[in-house]
Amino acid sequence: MSLTGLYIGHVNSLTLIFDQLKSLGYTVVGYRIIDKALRLDVLKTTEELARDVEDVQDPGKYSLIPGNFYRHGPDSPKKFLYPPKLLLFKVTPKWDVIINSEKYEGKLAFFGIKPCDLASIKVLDRVLTNVDELYTKVRERMAVVVENCTSSGNTCFCATMGTGPRARNSFDIAYTRLGSKLVIEAGSELGLRLINQLEVEPIDDNTYRDFEVTIRKAASRARANFEIDNLPELLELNIESKVYWEVIERCLGCSNCNMVCPTCFCFDVLDIPKIDGSAERVRVWDGCLNYTYAQVAGGHFRPDLWARYRHFVLHKFAYWIKQFGTFGCVGCGRCITWCPTGIDLRETVTKVLRGMAI
Amino acid sequence: MKRAQSKALTPMKTTVIKVINETWNVKTYYSTLPESAEIPKPGQFNMLYIHGVGEVPISVSDISNEDRVIAHTVRFAGSVTYAFSTVRDGDTLGFRGPYGFGWPLDLAVKKDLLLICGGIGLPPLRPVIREVARNRDLYGRLFILYGARTPKDLLYRHEYVDYLSIRDVELHLTVDNPDIDWRGNVGVVTNLIKRIEVDPSNAYAFICGPEIMMKYAIKELLEKGFRTNRIYLSLERRMKCGVGLCGHCQMGPYFVCEHGPVFPLWFISKYFWVDQI
Numbered sequence: 249m250s251l252t253g254l255y256i257g258h259v260n261s262l263t264l265i266f267d268q269l270k271s272l273g274y275t276v277v278g279y280r281i282i283d284k285a286l287r288l289d290v291l292k293t294t295e296e297l298a299r300d301v302e303d304v305q306d307p308g309k310y311s312l313i314p315g316n317f318y319r320h321g322p323d324s325p326k327k328f329l330y331p332p333k334l335l336l337f338k339v340t341p342k343w344d345v346i347i348n349s350e351k352y353e354g355k356l357a358f359f360g361i362k363p364c365d366l367a368s369i370k371v372l373d374r375v376l377t378n379v380d381e382l383y384t385k386v387r388e389r390m391a392v393v394v395e396n397c398t399s400s401g402n403t404c405f406c407a408t409m410g411t412g413p414r415a416r417n418s419f420d421i422a423y424t425r426l427g428s429k430l431v432i433e434a435g436s437e438l439g440l441r442l443i444n445q446l447e448v449e450p451i452d453d454n455t456y457r458d459f460e461v462t463i464r465k466a467a468s469r470a471r472a473n474f475e476i477d478n479l480p481e482l483l484e485l486n487i488e489s490k491v492y493w494e495v496i497e498r499c500l501g502c503s504n505c506n507m508v509c510p511t512c513f514c515f516d517v518l519d520i521p522k523i524d525g526s527a528e529r530v531r532v533w534d535g536c537l538n539y540t541y542a543q544v545a546g547g548h549f550r551p552d553l554w555a556r557y558r559h560f561v562l563h564k565f566a567y568w569i570k571q572f573g574t575f576g577c578v579g580c581g582r583c584i585t586w587c588p589t590g591i592d593l594r595e596t597v598t599k600v601l602r603g604m605a606i
Numbered sequence: 607m608k609r610a611q612s613k614a615l616t617p618m619k620t621t622v623i624k625v626i627n628e629t630w631n632v633k634t635y636y637s638t639l640p641e642s643a644e645i646p647k648p649g650q651f652n653m654l655y656i657h658g659v660g661e662v663p664i665s666v667s668d669i670s671n672e673d674r675v676i677a678h679t680v681r682f683a684g685s686v687t688y689a690f691s692t693v694r695d696g697d698t699l700g701f702r703g704p705y706g707f708g709w710p711l712d713l714a715v716k717k718d719l720l721l722i723c724g725g726i727g728l729p730p731l732r733p734v735i736r737e738v739a740r741n742r743d744l745y746g747r748l749f750i751l752y753g754a755r756t757p758k759d760l761l762y763r764h765e766y767v768d769y770l771s772i773r774d775v776e777l778h779l780t781v782d783n784p785d786i787d788w789r790g791n792v793g794v795v796t797n798l799i800k801r802i803e804v805d806p807s808n809a810y811a812f813i814c815g816p817e818i819m820m821k822y823a824i825k826e827l828l829e830k831g832f833r834t835n836r837i838y839l840s841l842e843r844r845m846k847c848g849v850g851l852c853g854h855c856q857m858g859p860y861f862v863c864e865h866g867p868v869f870p871l872w873f874i875s876k877y878f879w880v881d882q883i
Contacts, residue, residue, distance in 0.1 A: 514853030517846040521658030544844050545684025555882030570859035
């Protein structure tokens with residue numbers, strides 16, 4: 249929720265916000281270019297922040313071109329809130345259990361993430377708060393500076409999922425870049441403190457109109473061909489749909505979709521024997537598209553790829569609501585972009601709803 | 607419902623005090639629970655951990671509240687359970703739990719009990735048999751239908767005499783492949799359901815076994831007139847955490863470890879029949 253209403257300033261003041269966060273002791277995480285992709289990383293200065301690029305995202309395609317607005321890459325905040333690999337404990341040969349007691353004292357600030365990413369944190373809140381110790385601790389001391397999307401990518405559908413292109417709540421600062429103008433609002437006391445340091449004034453009518461039109465235009469493109477209204481029920485009614493069978497003809501079962509998904513929370517537990525006779529237990533991300541996901545000794549509950557893919561779709565759009573009271577999908581489109589064969593989740597859902605084959 | 611914490615993944619230590627060879631590939635491990643550990647209820651399971659090898663979810667197969675001794679019956683089927691085959695008395699195991707919901711014995715009071723078990727599905731129901739034997743007047747008649755692949759695979763064979771000494775009990779055994787000495791029934795366990803004379807409105811059916819067997823058992827029971835709230839089944843799924851966090855055990859929207867493993871049929875009937883749900 250906005251505490252201030254919209255203010256207007258100059259884009260240069262973003263540097264000030266960044267520096268302020270640093271001086272307040274935050275570890276600032278933002279998008280930088282690594283290996284020709286936007287990656288979320290810890291940044292020392294705003295110089296490291298990706299700039300003058302645009303990400304071109306299509307089903308199975310990702311590239312960076314010169315431009316002035318970008319969305320995201322394969323990483324999501326999940327990487328920092330719910331690490332891909334985490335040592336849980338170590339058991340010595342004499343059976344002393346030593347719990348990994350790494351303290352999470354740092355303060356984390358996300359800078360310039362997009363509304364879909366912010367929404368994904370809100371989804372993870374439902375799943376992990378007071379459940380996962382590390383998540384809960386990091387989350388308590390976390391700041392978010394979110395950038396509203398002025399242009400949506402080809403795989404985006406946040407407007408359909410109701411998560412973007414403008415962030416409405418749960419941020420400290422939300423800003424929108426309109427040329428050299430910066431439309432900015434605070435959503436928390438920290439945000440107020442940060443904005444007070446800037447040279448800003450209440451937004452004027454013309455800029456507001458410009459802002460509205462830009463957001464509306466971005467929203468109109470960030471849509472899938474379905475409505476979420478009664479989507480969960482319809483998907484469950486069509487649970488035997490043959491569309492899943494047809495879609496997976498292209499699926500490799502690589503679980504890239506799970507790995508890039510900002511809300512997928514499944515993990516595997518690895519017990520690793522060490523050379524000194526001790527053993528470690530490590531938690532690593534797992535995904536429902538993996539062959540072994542539902543495999544047990546002497547049996548397999550989802551041996552076929554269509555069943556695993558169907559579980560992915562139904563979990564995001566139906567089961568998640570029953571489990572956690574919210575959709576598991578935020579419409580960021582990462583699973584579409586980073587699918588090696590460009591399987592389009594929006595298309596799958598649309599086809600299942602229409603009850604027709606490809 | 608209060609959800610578990612991921613630090614719940616840390617095992618406690620226990621010592622195996624007795625190992626019993628049940629069949630050529632099944633053994634039962636008795637261990638004493640530490641003071642801090644909760645005593646499992648029939649139908650609940652523990653996560654058992656072998657140092658450096660891994661963890662498996664195993665239902666409790668015997669419970670002694672007085673001396674805090676519990677048993678787990680393990681069939682050697684995968685990498686961790688095979689490692690169990692070398693576990694002896696005196697060895698240390700890690701364990702967590704108990705987890706999940708067990709059999710609804712409180713509902714079954716004064717009712718007839720129909721236990722339908724296939725293969726390694728008997729161990730999770732053995733504590734129910736023991737409970738009925740201990741508090742005989744609390745429950746109605748007891749029917750135990752048990753099927754195994756061969757006579758050699760029948761578990762707890764030395765105990766059947768005890769089962770038969772329980773008042774108002776019927777024990778029906780069957781095997782898929784008889785050997786030359788077998789004088790009993792041949793065929794799947796679900797064939798035995800027709801023979802049972804029971805009033806479905808005054809009975810509960812508890813089922814545990816391979817999923818295909820449970821599906822046929824349910825069909826037989828529904829035909830007999832059992833309603834879906836009187837049929838309970840214990841489901842198997844891959845479980846890595848046991849507390850509804852890791853996601854592997856999902857069946858539709860349910861986390862089998864957390865919401866089950868014992869479900870009333872009406873809970874899950876919408877999803878249970880869907881292929882590879």
